[in-house]
Amino acid sequence: MTFQGAKILRTPAISRLALAVATTLAVSNVQAQVVDPIEPIKTNSGLVAGQVLEPGVKAWLGIPFAKPPTQDLRWQPPQPISWDGTWNADRLGPECIQDLRPHNINHYFAEEPTSENCLYMNVWAPEDATATSKLPVVVFIYGGGGTVGSSGIDTYAGQEIAKKDAIFVNFNYRVGILGFMAHPELSAEQDGHSGNYAYLDQNAALKWINENIEQFGGDPERVVIMGQSAGARAVTEQIYSPLSAGLFSGAVMSSGCTWDIAGTSLEDGEKTGLEVQAALGVDSLEAMRYVPADKILAIQNETQLGVSRSGIRTSGVIDGYFMPKSQAEIQDAGEMNDVPIIAHFNRDEASTPFSAAKTVAEYEALASELYGENAEAFLATFPVASDDEVADQTTAIALANRHAKNAVGCAEIQSEVNESPAFISMFSRKHTFGGFDYADIDESTVGAYHTADIPFWFGTLEAFNKFHNGRNWSDDDRALSNDMMDSLIAFASTGNPATEAVAWELWSAENQMMMEFADGAELVSVNPKGIDWLAANPIPTAPAVPAPGRIEGVGPRD
Template identity: 35%
Template sequence: MKRLVTSAALMAAALLAGACASVGGGTATGTGVSSAPVATTSHGALRGTAEDGLRVFRGIAYAAPPVGDLRWASPQPAARWDGVRDASRFGPACVQPPVPAASLYNDPPASTSEDCLNLNVWAPEDAQNAPVIVWIHGGSLRIGANSLPMYDGANYARRGVVFVSLNYRLGPLGWLAHEELSEQSPDGISGNYGLLDQIAALRWVRENIAEFGGDPGNVTVMGESAGALSTTYLMAAPQARGLFDKAIIQSTNLRSFPELSEAANGMPPAERIGSGVLEKLGAADIDAARAMDPQTLTNKATLAGFVPQGTIDGTILTDQLNEIFDRGEQARVPVIVGYNAHEYRPVGGPGLRMPATPEQYEAMIERVYGALTPQFLRIYPHSDGDDALLDATGDIIFGWSGERIAQSQDALGLPAYFYVFDHCYPSARARDLCAFHASEVPFTFGNLDADALPEVWPVPDGPHDRAVSDAMLDYWTSFAASGRPQADGLPVWQPYGSAQHYVRFDDAPLAGRDYRPGMFELHEAFAAQQRAAGRSWGMPAGLNAAPQSDDTE
């Protein structure tokens, strides 16, 4: 049966690729416009808009269009221009497949193009040496855009931050590896083009952000799901070293990834995966694939099952992420890292059903977890019903990964702040969508109104929503400024440390120690078993034979 990119489909692929909520679209330019601000960058002058005390610049090209021979090549510098270029409108999003109307994450961008390597800047009118946040959107590395209303950066700029949001290549155009492409590369590698785009954007920020009032020596990279995975990649990539000073990582994963030319951890080489994609496209070689219409190529590759993800190429990603973190070779930066309490809710987890009896459940888990079964059953008991399997899945993918990063940074003597988003509100509770994957994003941006959200997203409608959002914005912006998350009148957020401190965002922030005791230790032990046996790790292998769906980010 032909698989469409269904709501259910984008989730497992999103989860597989490290996903994130991709939402929104539009080109609102705001109100209260006064004289248009002008900024001079290394490529030329830009005229933005003045909006309620902010200077806003949209659609700034940070690299050349990756078209023709530059499709599947490292990003090249953008062309310089004379005169003053208009920067009042968002640029196109990168080419991406459609998402079903029923998906939580269906909110398509206004336009798409291969000429999509652009970014936006929101800055306080009087900013000088202000902290900078660079946002990387989620969407399974296959959908999303920097223009989506949920990602409007005005609330950060109103708190004194220069906020940047970027686009990067998605799907097969951003993440395909292939032997011919490796042969054409000066470094003998392929894949990771979307990651190279992100690095190019960070270089643009370092060169130009002072013109917008930002401090190039105080840059925080922030992302959710696929954007959080991208941020984790950036922490591992030598080429990104020195381009950012802190990281905010919302729902990442540390699963195993394909290696470029060798089979490893139960996965074929990335180059072989790419060859299979070209066969399914009917393209005889890379030249034929370069000649294809980008939207047709993207749609066909998606329907053929291509999962965009990083490639362990020995140069950009030098090793599996957990190996890099184990050796302490990642970026030595403070982090905020965490996940949502119920990432994998029913809308994203069809097929996860609790067996009828405790004995059947124990037998199912024992087939996968062996001697670790008692620990699993203690944390995820049969009495919790389907929620046990759903929450186990979210913990395996996102909870274990977030806590592992917190522990790794702490081991290097760096501040690491762990959180769990567990806030619910009536419209979400009515659909059994409390603290679902990406539900924290509107709260971290302060964009809670219906017109900022996808059409079928449960719109926040509770009495505590705005207070929770303000708390998260205050913690996030203070961390960007100083490396320490603080909010007046709210709990002191202690670094993770040996006591495993965390903050849980419920109807208000609540400080605690050792969230879900034993969870991390269980999944760490299981991942170690998988690695030792030469199998992949960091995904919910074998849980009720859960189908790999495609619905989320």
């Protein structure tokens, strides 16, 4: 592969005769079976050749959607890319540079190549999809606290969605200091704004999808974006950004629907950028662009993946461009992108001081200690009559204190500002673990942990059994996953996730219900009484530790 100006030349597409020979390719963390050739597809960037992964599914893995953000393009908005010849999209692109995952944690599925040259996209489609198919499209944005994450993680693959007559897309975006740093010199060279490069990467990918997905069989008018954790925050940013208007028709936020946050000013972001420069020991932006990427990673704050490194943490900023003003100001002006939303969360991914209680006596003692004279009102709102009820009630408190509260908050803003509906859901099913002893979770006590829902949404349950006996899935697990996939595709198709098996209802102030995915799919109350009480009477002490089973490195500090 060579670069000539704005053009990329890659080895010409392999011959039809060679493609016709069934060959198993071990590429990165993907086993790709090339069964049949696929005629190159014409995109705005150039011709792209894909492959048949397995009967019924074809894929294009590792399509560049922007120029490599290296050299002078480090800390620049993503730039359009084009090439001569045919790009062979036959393997995943490298993940954006980050700390690597230990091999004995729950969400390790194989080592991935890592690079600054990482702006690549993956597309899965039904084998018979054509440019006239107009299929619904699901686009996934990974989480990882804004410092780690990759579209190449096996649980984020799209072949099972493609088998259900839909298109699935995911892509990489820059993370950490390389993805979020603002700086005065950057603002000077970029028309008064800087930072938010991760969100601009996502926006560039959505534009590429909008312009080209029809050629892969998708309908650009029916594109749902879905993000988990920091990815859910990214979906929120796209909902609030005018640059993403018209690029998607629906949005799903899993474990991170938090709207109306204050945000960081460009000025404060630039101060953090100056801290980065000082830590690198260089005297200019030009010199910062010459520093090896691993040196930048070394000064970055990280508390995930078993890493405990003090350092500098960057974040998105109100830059006057991608994010022109605060979320509150955008809401007040009625300028949010108006699309249907699903605000989703998992049952056991948050905790409060009450989570430590195991008996009624311990529970009531905590209530008295934390709420004093108000303890009686607290116990009337969250009553327990026996020790057996304590665990469920402490979980209800944690949900009303955070994730359910946040989901309802998003739905309330949606109903006030936009015309499109809001839906709320909760994943409660516990994984059935196999015999492998993970380093980062206690398999005997973990519940519906942070990210536990994702393999069910995408049908990627078997990813956990790639190297060892990670899960003992049942027919009921597979049935629930099938129903959740159908519901997600229905949402992409129509803006409503209801199906015959999942009788979803939209949330409203008069209908405070959510869909719970547990043994099946069932409508339950969001517990508005508990949410309102804790909003008026906040728990005095913040949780000291993550919820049991939280997987650090896959979820952010949201």
